[in-house]
Amino acid sequence: MASRFSILQTTDLAGTGVGAGSGFGGGGVGVCARRQKVLAISEQINNVTTALSTRRIILNFTEIKTGFAQPDVIRHLYVHIPFCPKICPYCTFYKEASDRNQTQAFLDSLLSELDQRSEFEIQCETIFFGGGTPSALTVKQLEFLLAGLQDRLDLSRLREWTLEMNPATVSLEKARMLLDAGVNRISMGVQSFDPADLVKLGRVHTAEQALRSYGILREAGFANVNLDFIFGIPGQTLESWLSTVDKAISLRPNHLSAYCLTYEEDTEFFRRLQAGEFQQNPEQDARFFETTMNILAAAGYEQYEISNYSQPGYECLHNIAYWLGSDYLGIGPSAFSTVGKRRWQNVPNTGEYIEKVRAGIDPISFEEALTPDLRRSEAIAFGLRTNRGIPEADLQSWETHLRELRREGYLEGFDRRVRLTAKGRMVADAIGALFV
Secondary structure, eight states: OOOTTTTOOTTOOGGGBTTTTSOSSSOOSSOOHHHHHHHHOOOOOOOOOOHHHHHHHHHHHHHHHHHTOOTTEEEEEEEEEOEESSOOTTOOSSOEEOOHHHHHHHHHHHHHHHHHTTTSEEEEEEEEEEESOGGGSOHHHHHHHHHHHHHHSBOTTOOEEEEEEOGGGOOHHHHHHHHHHTOOEEEEEEEOSOHHHHHHHTOSSOHHHHHHHHHHHHHHTOOOEEEEEEEOOTTOOHHHHHHHHHHHHHHOOSEEEEEEOOOOTTSHHHHHHHTTSSOOOHHHHHHHHHHHHHHHHHTTOEEEETTEEESTTOOOHHHHHHHTTOOBEEESTTOEEEETTEEEEEOSOHHHHHHHHHTTOOOEEEEEEOOHHHHHHHHHHHHTTBTTOEEGGGGGGGHHHHHHHHHTTSEEEETTEEEEOHHHHTTHHHHHHHTO
């Protein structure tokens, strides 16, 4: 009789769902419902690497972990900007169309919320502006917000400040202002270089515009740029996806994120799937994923997390902090925070958020106490997504699972830790569920 693990399907790509590496602040983008709460708190998410590369990544993780030892000091800040030039039909992050009439009130409220969190000592090592589309703000609006943060925060230890940008909202003036203000990492949502894919996704930019915007970011002086991409788009072929990947590699960004599109309720794509207009093809998605891992590895990009690939030394420190279970504060509508044994989410409504903050009322809409068991489950779920893996000692209660997964080639051990093999990454969620 085959073992229970030999029949795991190699089409479980929920672990690569869109948004896994998107800042984890305002909800999940295309993240499967079962994982959405854990990944959103994604908001705020290859072949096995060489032993030398693995040691470097582990040292990087360990260095970060060591810096976060004091639970009473918050070292990671997420800022949710909900405004978008257009609502994409697949996106489930909290967002809304840009509204000039409430933008200034919103920015004032962000800074006021930070003032109201004065019970926390904040010494930022990473800041992440997610959305929405933070770059939908004008230069003057961004100057106001960034100056307000600089006035309120101790940034002497800041190592990474990321801002998400849409290619349609990039300008040389804006890029230079951001760099001068201290932002040192840009994450740009390209999604595809295929015009038909961009139309299907409802994106407001063209492939040519994405190329120009990338050039502007480099011209402005940004030395750390991530490009986001999506595969599994309805009608997308392997040939068109490989063309996009090849084009991305030719640009030599420091970091690449590649997510498999998933269909979430309350989105236009989900309704079209239910109506039979779209069909899912898990086998094809698996081929896309496996091919992506191999091509990016050959191009020198290390897959340090299921959906994230980087050149050496350019892993996203902010997202690593989430995966390590570090404390973080999120401000803005729908933003999650985790501090000590407490987790909460702000109201997912900009108007209500502004009203509450203006009135001096805490804008929290959800709160929970974090038990040791929940923390352990999250550590396993997130740890298995990374090349760092998890300590083998943490899985002593599942010795039978460990033995069988290793025998079937889904897990491997190294330095008293365990992690997924390339084969295991194809069924990451199914394996993670065994330990949670």
